[in-house]
Amino acid sequence: MGNHFLNSAALRMSLLGLVFIAALPAAAQELVPSTPQPAELAWPTNGWETGEMDAGVAAIVTPLIDKVIAGEKAGPMGETRAVVIIHEGKLVAEAYRDGFGPKTKQISWSMAKSVTSALVGRAVALGLIDDIDAAMPTPFEAGDPRAEITWRQWLTMTDGLDYAEIGATSMADNDVIQMMFGKGRFDVLDYVKSDLPLIHEPGTHWNYSTAAFHLIGRAVQDTLRENPQIKGSVCGDKPCLKPILCAFRPDNGQLAEGDKRPAETEDLSREEIDECIARSFFDELLLPRIGMDALVEFDAAGTYLGGSLVWASPRDFAKFGYLYLRDGVWDGERLLPEGWVDFARTKTPADNSNVYGAGWWITAYGAPLTHAQNAATPPWDAFHAGGHEGQTIWVVPSRDLVIVHLGLMENTDENWSALYEWNQEIARAFPEVAAAVE
Secondary structure (H helix, E strand, C coil): CCHHHHHHHHHHHHHHHHHHHHHCCHHHHHCCCCCCCCCCCCCHHHCCCECCCCHHHHHHHHHHHHHHHCCCCCCCCCEEEEEEEEECCEEEEEEECCCCCCCCCEECHHHHHHHHHHHHHHHHHCCCCCCCCCECCCCCCCCCHHHHCEHHHHHCCCCCECCCECECCCCCCCHHHHHHHCCCCCCHHHHHHHHCCECCCCCCCCCCCHHHHHHHHHHHHHHHHCCHHHHHHHHHHCHHHHHHHCCECCCCCCECCCCCCCHHHCCCCHHHHHHHHHHHHHHHHCHHHHCCCCEECECCCCCECCCCCEEECHHHHHHHHHHHHCCCEECCEECCCCCHHHHHCCCCCCCCCCCECCCCEECCCCCCCCCCCCCCCCCCCCEEEEECCCEEEEEEHHHCEEEEEEEECCCCHHHHHHHHHHHHHHHHHCCCCHHHHC
């Protein structure tokens, strides 16, 4: 990637931060600030430094970990497969069920939404997306009001589509099941386009939506495809992708005039090219920069399933949470725009929800929950990535803490309430950092 491009991106960072901060409601002023990385501590790109919990903290936390690791599927939190706790930048506790370990890649389910939200932030930081209040690229045709839905509205799940997931009464009327395992399984975008009309004014009504983040995943792919500067940088920095990305126009996947298609790309379909471009985005722009070795999944049409399917080890999921704990900065480099993490952990503009931000779940700061999908006890600054069957990355700035839980549990409100309270019990065991009590 050329120095001119990187410098241009850096110059835009402070302006982008002002844009995001200005867009946040007044409550954003109450957010607990992120704690900077201690100067003497190495970033965990190549692995976590280890530390120990204070005796009083360990006396509370260790039994909580032991209990869930011993739990069974029928129990309140089901079958816990991994727990990782990062405090003040060090791995202070971890535990694994038999058959799982520190290097075992496990499924994210909807924690992928938080990863996809970060990819959008990275694209904004690099100048690939100029304005998240502009219409996001989608498969909807010109004149379709769904084509005018903005990046911000998709990210905050205030898109307004007639979509049923949380609260669906059966598999037949559950759109995520039909989209991913039913009629839409080969092409999720086609399902969204044909089956999900607009029923609310965008920006006014929150509705949990995996479809939104599948669309965002594809929009990131298309944004990369259409940007010749990124296309050129990937060609230059990733030799294995050079024959693919340099041989095709970014707008339509066809050979540029005078170009000769490399022999090694002769059997590649448009879908395979799309997948390659998407993987290059992960490889070049974000996840490996924090040392996260992730696998992502695509449908048969080549769309990154950004709402559901990222695989990584528990320690690597902790690195992703740590990126947000450190306000989008990693090893001296701001990877996410200033203000992006605050955008992620601030409630949506919709009045019907107080538990969701932008790709992340948030607490309601003591107010009655509009939905059951979050904690009802402090610390109120906790926010988390959450996924089907008990996956959470719990980030608590006031405790300088990241907690990863991976497992297999039922999806009742009671199960989730138990998991949320378990995370908060652990968080309360750790002392508040100085910045949080000043």
